[in-house]
Every structure is written in structure tokens, then in C-alpha cells.
Amino acid sequence: MRAKARxxxxxxxxxxxxxxVDEVAAEAPLEIRLRYREEVAxxxxxxxxxxxxxxxxxxxxYTEGLVREPGEILAMAPCTDGSLPPEERENVLQVFLRRPIPPLPERRFAISSACGACGRGEVLDPARLGSAPPPPLGVDPELLLTLPQRLQEAQRLFRATGGLHAAALFDQEGRLLALREDVGRHNALDKLIGWAFLEGRLPLHGHLLLVSGRAGYELLAKAVMAGIPVFCAVSAPTSLAxxxxxxxxxxLVGFLRPGRMNIYAGPGEPRS
Incomplete structure (x- = not known):
């Protein structure tokens, strides 16, 4: 299945x-099924x-807290269930686990601004995210100003369709290490974190993240779980973020554009 359609x-x-004839970003459902031996969830x-x-x-x-190490996943493959037509099988992904299926969250999806999350004290509780704060990382503001251009140059699918979000990972010198695109901003970041997870790169201490949209709580929470100390967005953050x-x-850097930025948290943030 292609990432874009004509x-x-x-x-x-x-x-x-x-x-x-125009090119648009492809969008399709992906059902995720967990399997442990004969059990399917x-x-x-x-x-x-x-x-x-x-x-x-x-x-x-990983960001839902259902797995912590790559070794917990035996394999992942499209569904081969004969009850599905061939064209739909690639939209069902089976995840074969080494251990019994853990209790699943009732909401079954990452927290979003549409579901109300929960109380402020709970969402800011480190124990709830199951992650320790990453070590702080000092960065040169002049380096940060170069990142949006590097992101744009690497957004191949966005240039073709104009309809995709991006999440990009940089090292301390501003070198682009990985970029993922998707119609969903949460998906783009999950793809990036999934790449790092499967490569055994987590936690991502000493790295910088740049996202193409706004910085919401749910994206910040994913970055915390991945151990990313610097979160940059080309648009605005939310108060909870x-x-x-x-x-x-x-x-936390917002409105990162050529020649300008706002620092909302970290070195340089207002103290009042």
C-alpha cells in the first residue's frame, strides 16, 4: 500500500x-492485534x-507502557487470517509477544485533547508516565534555528502532498538522524520512537526532537517516555505541555522558525 495516492x-x-491529477497523502486504518500463543487481543x-x-x-x-524492551516482541507481521480479503490483510498487524498479554488500557488509545485525560496532578506525576526525567541538555539557540530548514528539506512526502506531519530526531550537533511522516502527528512520533525502540537506541538522552505541528501534552508525554530532553515545535505548545x-x-521550544523562537521551559524560560 502506497503512502500517497493520485x-x-x-x-x-x-x-x-x-x-x-494531484497527489494526496494516503490514509488507511491499521488494526493492531496482540498475540500470545493462542490468545488474541x-x-x-x-x-x-x-x-x-x-x-x-x-x-x-512502548509509549502506552505495554512493552519496555524489544525482546518482549517475538515478531510482527500482517494478518494471514483467511477470513480477510487479501487487500485488507496489510491493514491488520499482529504483534507476537514473548510473555502473556498485559492488561490493556480501557481507552485503548493514546491520550488526546478529545478525551479529557484526567486531573492535572495525575498527568504530571512521573510515576504515571513510568519514566524518569531525562538528563538536561544544553543547546545553542543558533543551532536550533537551523533545524526547521533541515526538517523541510527532508520531508519528501510532505513536498509531494502537503498533507503530512513530521517528527525528526537530531543529535547535539544538529545532524538529522531519522525522520518519520504521517497524517497523524502522534503516529509520526510513534514511528520515530518505534524506530529507536527496535534499534535499541532508547532512551534518547542527548538528542533533540522537532515536530512540524503544535506541542501538545500527549506528544510531550511520548518524548518523556523516550528520554528526549529537548522538544521543539514549529507551532505553539499547550499549557499542559x-x-x-x-x-x-x-x-520546550515553540514557534521555532527562521530567526525566531519562544522558550517555554528550560534554560532561558521566564521565572515569573
């Missing part, structure tokens, strides 16, 4: 209408851009 559209340009359905499905599932399981960054000692 559709015919009517385009108004220069005062004239014409029919053209549907985890939920994510709407994603096809591609890096294994990384997406791994990152999602700022509180979470300050509670865990993260550097």
Missing part, C-alpha cells in the same frame, strides 16, 4: 478551471499513512 481534481488557476485501530507500520506499532506499544516540560526538566 486523484483527479478541478483546479482554479489564473482565472481558469482545468482538470489535473485487539488493541485498537489507528488511522495512519501506510508505511513503517512495524515501527508505528512498536512505538505505540508547558507544565509537563517544566515538571520533567525538558527544554
Amino acid at each position: 486523484v483527479r481534481v478541478a483546479r482554479l488557476e489564473g482565472g481558469r478551471w482545468r482538470e489535473v 485487539p488493541l485498537g485501530v489507528l488511522l495512519r499513512t501506510p508505511g513503517q507500520d512495524v515501527e508505528l506499532a512498536a512505538g505505540f506499544l 508547558v507544565a509537563l516540560a517544566r515538571a520533567f526538566g525538558l527544554t
